[in-house]
Amino acid sequence: MSNLRTWLAFALILGFVLLAVFAQFIAPFDPFRGGADALLAPGAKNYLLGTDHLGRDILSELIFGARVSLAVGISAALSASILGIVVGSLAGFFGGWVDGALMRVSEFFQTLPRFVLALVIVAFFGGGVLKVIIVLAILSWPQIARLVRAQILSLRESTFVEAARLSGMNGIQIIAREILPNALAPVIVTGSLDIASAILLEASLSFFGLGDANLISWGGMLNVAQPYLRQAWWMAVFPGIAISLVVLAFNILGDALNDALNPRLQETA
Amino acid sequence: MLEGTQLTKDFRVRLGLFRGSATLRAVDDVSITIDAGETVALVGESGSGKSTLGRILLGLILQTSGAVHYRGTDFARLQGDAARQFRADVQAVFQDTSASLNPRRRVGESVIAPLLFNRRLSAAHARIESAQLLERVGLDPKIFASRFPHQLSGGQRQRVGLARALASQPRVIVADEPVSALDVSVRAQILKLMQDLQAQEKLAYLFITHDLGIARLIANRVMVMYLGAIVEEGNAADVFARPSHPYTLALTLSAPIPDPTRARPPRHLIGDIPSPLAPPPGCRFHPRCAFAQAICKTDAPPVREFENAHRSACHFAEQVRGG
Numbered sequence: 081m082s083n084l085r086t087w088l089a090f091a092l093i094l095g096f097v098l099l100a101v102f103a104q105f106i107a108p109f110d111p112f113r114g115g116a117d118a119l120l121a122p123g124a125k126n127y128l129l130g131t132d133h134l135g136r137d138i139l140s141e142l143i144f145g146a147r148v149s150l151a152v153g154i155s156a157a158l159s160a161s162i163l164g165i166v167v168g169s170l171a172g173f174f175g176g177w178v179d180g181a182l183m184r185v186s187e188f189f190q191t192l193p194r195f196v197l198a199l200v201i202v203a204f205f206g207g208g209v210l211k212v213i214i215v216l217a218i219l220s221w222p223q224i225a226r227l228v229r230a231q232i233l234s235l236r237e238s239t240f241v242e243a244a245r246l247s248g249m250n251g252i253q254i255i256a257r258e259i260l261p262n263a264l265a266p267v268i269v270t271g272s273l274d275i276a277s278a279i280l281l282e283a284s285l286s287f288f289g290l291g292d293a294n295l296i297s298w299g300g301m302l303n304v305a306q307p308y309l310r311q312a313w314w315m316a317v318f319p320g321i322a323i324s325l326v327v328l329a330f331n332i333l334g335d336a337l338n339d340a341l342n343p344r345l346q347e348t349a
Numbered sequence: 350m351l352e353g354t355q356l357t358k359d360f361r362v363r364l365g366l367f368r369g370s371a372t373l374r375a376v377d378d379v380s381i382t383i384d385a386g387e388t389v390a391l392v393g394e395s396g397s398g399k400s401t402l403g404r405i406l407l408g409l410i411l412q413t414s415g416a417v418h419y420r421g422t423d424f425a426r427l428q429g430d431a432a433r434q435f436r437a438d439v440q441a442v443f444q445d446t447s448a449s450l451n452p453r454r455r456v457g458e459s460v461i462a463p464l465l466f467n468r469r470l471s472a473a474h475a476r477i478e479s480a481q482l483l484e485r486v487g488l489d490p491k492i493f494a495s496r497f498p499h500q501l502s503g504g505q506r507q508r509v510g511l512a513r514a515l516a517s518q519p520r521v522i523v524a525d526e527p528v529s530a531l532d533v534s535v536r537a538q539i540l541k542l543m544q545d546l547q548a549q550e551k552l553a554y555l556f557i558t559h560d561l562g563i564a565r566l567i568a569n570r571v572m573v574m575y576l577g578a579i580v581e582e583g584n585a586a587d588v589f590a591r592p593s594h595p596y597t598l599a600l601t602l603s604a605p606i607p608d609p610t611r612a613r614p615p616r617h618l619i620g621d622i623p624s625p626l627a628p629p630p631g632c633r634f635h636p637r638c639a640f641a642q643a644i645c646k647t648d649a650p651p652v653r654e655f656e657n658a659h660r661s662a663c664h665f666a667e668q669v670r671g672g
Contacts, residue, residue: 240459243441243443243450243459244462247466247513249466257462261451
């Protein structure tokens with residue numbers, strides 16, 4: 081059961097990635113070209129999911145929109161993870177005032193209301209995919225930093241690390257071979273959940289019109305759908321479904337990774 | 350061969366917000382010698398500082414004062430090859446077999462690590478020798494080398510722990526309660542294996558245990574530790590024949606005797622071990638001692654020596670020996 085769920089999630093993510101990469105070959109229409117066929121219902125005139133107020137094909141927009149969502153989600157989670165691992169490792173290994181200072185900084189970022197800060201930053205410095213990624217990374221790293229730090233603090237005292245010292249390993253070898261592999265599993269899990277929340281936050285920003293106006297994104301599609309909700313439900317429903325599916329898929333993936341990376345749940349090799 | 354002189358270890362303990370910190374003396378002026386090929390049992394209740402002493406001798410933690418000498422050299426001064434020799438020569442077996450093996454690593458790799466790092470063998474050599482080591486501790490390498498620690502029983506994991514210790518070709522193994530977490534039936538097997546390996550390799554053991562029965566079974570010499578200090582030491586035969594400290598006497602009397610027709614002996618040990626943060630004045634054992642007199646509350650007892658370097662830190666050692 082959970083295996084099937086995992087495969088479905090994995091297939092879904094793979095599908096979205098393929099759509100994003102090969103968008104120009106897959107999309108039936110040019111998503112930027114409108115025309116006279118405005119606000120057509122799904123199925124009419126070969127428009128499988130209908131058209132928007134400018135006559136653009138919703139399906140093609142969704143396919144191109146996957147690019148923005150996935151790119152933003154993955155790069156934001158990746159940069160947040162790297163920043164978090166570096167800061168968390170420094171805090172965990174060095175302890176003392178380094179630890180204290182870094183943890184106070186991370187607490188500061190954690191106390192900030194995520195969405196409001198994102199709004200403020202984007203409103204001040206303007207939209208743009210890169211800025212959105214940076215904002216998301218800045219908001220997400222403290223959680224990972226604290227996770228890594230806690231892992232390292234407890235692993236540093238563990239008996240198997242003492243045993244590694246007795247085996248003749250030096251500090252760097254112990255960190256690389258014994259501590260980090262054990263510390264990274266929860267980070268990978270959290271990272272994949274961060275992808276989901278970054279996609280959601282990007283969609284929310286675009287929904288409020290703070291995304292990149294020159295790019296098609298799912299959140300942006302929701303934004304323009306607002307005035308037409310009563311005439312053209314398909315303008316809002318399909319991007320909404322896309323967002324839900326991809327967020328759900330990354331959450332399930334995170335769950336599955338958590339199980340897969342736990343050696344206690346692995347099959348005998 | 351491995352010698353600790355007047356070792357003391359203090360830990361700073363935080364008492365809580367606004368209450369500052371206190372100093373906990375886990376090991377208090379302990380001297381210990383482990384000669385080649387012998388088994389020294391270090392006996393005491395939990396909290397007596399015996400594991401801390403073991404970790405100092407292993408070089409895992411630094412003593413507050415005193416020195417550890419290995420083959421006559423202060424090991425804090427060992428450098429380069431000599432330091433690496435010490436690292437390989439003094440090894441450990443731990444109590445918690447699941448915590449002492451990396452959970453993400455196949456047990457074969459844990460045995461290979463000392464071959465690669467302490468012995469600097471090539472990867473190919475290390476793999477062959479690790480298989481031989483697993484075989485020596487009674488594990489079929491074809492089955493076990495590729496398993497994860499959680500797939501093994503406690504006894505099997507402790508065999509892996511022994512193989513890992515042996516991989517460094519040690520002279521001394523500090524075994525910290527190596528069988529305490531194991532089933533009684535498995536204990537005997539592991540103890541037998543340890544004795545066999547000792548005979549083959551001429552190993553010395555520092556065997557840390559709270560179980561006097563095990564000490565009686567395997568030890569050449571016994572040291573009894575109470576609240577960080579050695580209260581009695583001597584040859585195993587002497588210590589068990591004539592316990593000379595009330596604490597040792599109480600431990601021997603409270604060991605269960607597997608005979609339902611014999612009555613349980615009267616309680617000789619009153620209450621629990623006091624907090625090492627506030628050890629009692631005078632003799633540390635006096636609040637729990639059946640022999641305690643007024644002097645015990647004020648004066649720390651001198652060490653008295655009997656035949657065969659059998660020592661006891663008690664004002665009334667003669668009385669205790671008289672029974």
